[in-house]
């Protein structure tokens with residue numbers, strides 16, 4: 001039994017590859033390297049460079065490697081880009097996912113684990129978001145992900161394929177052994193931006209709003225370490241392989257930190273009092289979004305890396321080594 005990991009050369013997917021390879025699972029990666037890196041896939045893991053929307057290539061890969069499960073990470077992920085170029089997001093995140101699911105059904109793949117997002121909830125006015133909270137996405141990114149959840153629900157009813165939709169909260173941190181991490185050059189995520197500012201790669205950073213109805217006025221998020229996140233996929237896959245029903249689960253720590261708290265932590269860990277300016281609110285930011293994680297815990301998931309200080313320390317360590325890694329990588333030379 002082989003697991004196909006789409007987007008396995010990207011940030012989260014490359015951690016998933018390492019986790020499964022460390023466990024001795026047979027893995028194959030499909031990635032078009034649009035935002036991923038060849039070096040992020042270990043040499044002993046087969047990498048098929050191509051697109052999830054390429055039916056022929058996908059079906060050939062599924063058959064050749066006798067794939068029984070797909071972990072589908074490949075997508076476009078920048079919310080503001082999804083607003084300025086919605087059709088690209090519907091094409092890649094929804095239409096290409098439809099094509100991938102069709103290939104999976106045609107090749108009798110048994111299980112499908114999908115990278116969904118807390119963005120499907122929109123702006124919930126609730127302290128802890130459960131999977132029963134209404135899904136009201138407010139941008140094309142969140143909508144494109146919700147469409148795939150719907151497709152999977154219908155397809156799992158009609159065909160012999162079970163699925164898990166995992167709604168990630170805010171993913172951060174890096175592989176504790178330093179093998180991979182968040183490498184996207186222009187990433188917009190708070191911890192990445194704050195770390196880059198601490199390391200002098202940006203002159204200053206902005207806080208998008210301090211007038212929210214939260215304790216200190218800045219937005220509150222549920223930051224989850226990427227290694228705990230990928231372990232949730234291991235639990236979800238085991239559940240499906242043991243004959244469990246299709247399931248939708250939040251994956252977060254059920255604990256919120258404000259933007260100001262995160263920035264303070266990055267300053268403390270880096271020892272650099274970098275420049276921060278308060279600017280206006282960013283479009284589409286909910287004031288607070290924190291998970292209830294009872295359902296994924298019921299599948300046996302137990303987080304192990306909840307310490308924000310540790311998450312930030314590993315993000316800093318990774319960023320420090322990244323420049324050299326990018327310079328050495330053939331991806332950059334090709335670009």
Ligand SMILES: NC(=O)c1ccc[n+]([C@@H]2O[C@H](COP(=O)([O-])OP(=O)(O)OC[C@H]3O[C@@H](n4cnc5c(N)ncnc54)[C@H](O)[C@@H]3O)[C@@H](O)[C@H]2O)c1
Nearest residue numbers: 007009010011012031032033034035036051052074075171
């Ligand atoms: N990073 C977060 O905080 C976060 C939060 C919620 C959900 N997610 C979801 O997790 C998944 C992984 O995100 P990430 O942060 O690792 O992003 P990423 O950009 O680092 O990884 C995406 C990978 O998919 C590949 N890819 C994109 N389109 C493809 C296609 N059509 N065919 C083949 N490969 C393709 C890219 O080259 C890249 O390697 C995404 O589905 C994203 O929506 C991420």
Ligand SMILES: O=c1ccn([C@@H]2O[C@H](COP(=O)(O)OP(=O)(O)O[C@H]3O[C@H](CO)[C@@H](O)[C@H](O)[C@H]3O)[C@@H](O)[C@H]2O)c(=O)[nH]1
Nearest residue numbers: 117118119168169170188189190193206207208219282285
């Ligand atoms: O330079 C920055 C960057 C971010 N923020 C704030 O920090 C918070 C977190 O922002 P960010 O790290 O961009 O994450 P989110 O917008 O919460 O979205 C992330 O988390 C979602 C799940 O909750 C995923 O779906 C998205 O892909 C992922 O980008 C928000 O309040 C932002 O306004 C700043 O103040 N300054």
